[in-house]
Amino acid sequence: MTPFEEELKKALARREPPAGFTARVLAGASQYDRERSAAAGGFLQKLRSWRLVPVLAALLVMTGGIAYQEHEHEARGQAAKQQLLLAMHIAGSKLHDAQLAVREVEQ
Amino acid sequence: MPSFAEVVDTHKAMVFSIGWHFLRDRVAAEELAQDVFLQLYRNWAGMKSGNHIAFWLRKVTSHRAIDLMRRRKSRPEMSLEETAEPTVLERMQDSLLASYLERMVASLPEKQRMAIVLRYQEDMNPDEIAKVLGMNVSSVKTLISRGLELLRAKTSRTLGADHRISHDTV
Numbered sequence: 001m002t003p004f005e006e007e008l009k010k011a012l013a014r015r016e017p018p019a020g021f022t023a024r025v026l027a028g029a030s031q032y033d034r035e036r037s038a039a040a041g042g043f044l045q046k047l048r049s050w051r052l053v054p055v056l057a058a059l060l061v062m063t064g065g066i067a068y069q070e071h072e073h074e075a076r077g078q079a080a081k082q083q084l085l086l087a088m089h090i091a092g093s094k095l096h097d098a099q100l101a102v103r104e105v106e107q
Numbered sequence: 108m109p110s111f112a113e114v115v116d117t118h119k120a121m122v123f124s125i126g127w128h129f130l131r132d133r134v135a136a137e138e139l140a141q142d143v144f145l146q147l148y149r150n151w152a153g154m155k156s157g158n159h160i161a162f163w164l165r166k167v168t169s170h171r172a173i174d175l176m177r178r179r180k181s182r183p184e185m186s187l188e189e190t191a192e193p194t195v196l197e198r199m200q201d202s203l204l205a206s207y208l209e210r211m212v213a214s215l216p217e218k219q220r221m222a223i224v225l226r227y228q229e230d231m232n233p234d235e236i237a238k239v240l241g242m243n244v245s246s247v248k249t250l251i252s253r254g255l256e257l258l259r260a261k262t263s264r265t266l267g268a269d270h271r272i273s274h275d276t277v
Contacts, residue, residue: 007208008212008223011208011212012128012208012223012228013205013228014124014228015120015124017140018133021115021119021123021137022115025115025119028141029144029148032149
């Protein structure tokens with residue numbers, strides 16, 4: 001290295017940054033951590049609320065299914081009742097015919 | 108692996124000085140150094156060793172300083188020829204050759220200036236400088252030798268032959 005380069009090296013020697021530099025950098029790093037945590041918390045909250053959507057959808061489907069089954073059950077019951085009434089009506093008329101036939105025979 | 112706080116303490120003078128010698132602006136150099144360390148903090152998971160951290164810091168600081176200087180179009184760069192000759196008073200104030208040389212280095216073109224700063228502040232060889240600046244080694248060698256020529260010429264013309272670093276000694 002030439003004397004000129006030696007002088008240049010002295011001129012370009014490292015300097016210390018202003019006092020409190022490390023503390024300011026570490027404070028900036030802490031601030032970054034806080035912001036990241038807050039952002040992550042918000043994301044989790046959103047995620048939680050979005051996670052409820054399929055649960056609610058499943059509940060809706062189950063409730064609908066049960067209501068539909070009940071409706072089907074009720075409709076079948078009504079049909080069975082109608083059939084029973086019809087059968088009783090037919091049986092009643094047959095019984096009436098039979099009673100009339102018996103009375104005619106007796107007289 | 109050292110802790111982040113240890114890394115800041117170990118390398119703060121290096122990072123701040125690259126910014127200071129390149130920008131010649133104390134506030135901007137400190138802001139640059141803080142930004143570089145915060146970027147390091149964000150990328151901490153990717154750091155592999157102490158050497159890797161030192162290389163990363165030099166690289167990021169150099170590129171950020173050059174980008175910052177390019178964005179400062181309101182403060183056009185002065186060429187060596189345009190740099191005012193120091194008056195007698197300034198020469199008294201700049202009684203140390205070191206402070207005069209610092210001013211002269213700051214007037215070099217960006218890449219040349221950064222190559223000189225990394226060579227003489229950080230004692231890096233042209234291979235290392237080439238890796239940091241993303242250039243080939245021969246270009247770095249040319250930048251440094253031309254930068255030295257300009258600085259020598261300017262210094263010998265300004266300070267004269269009576270100065271302890273005469274043309275003959277360089």
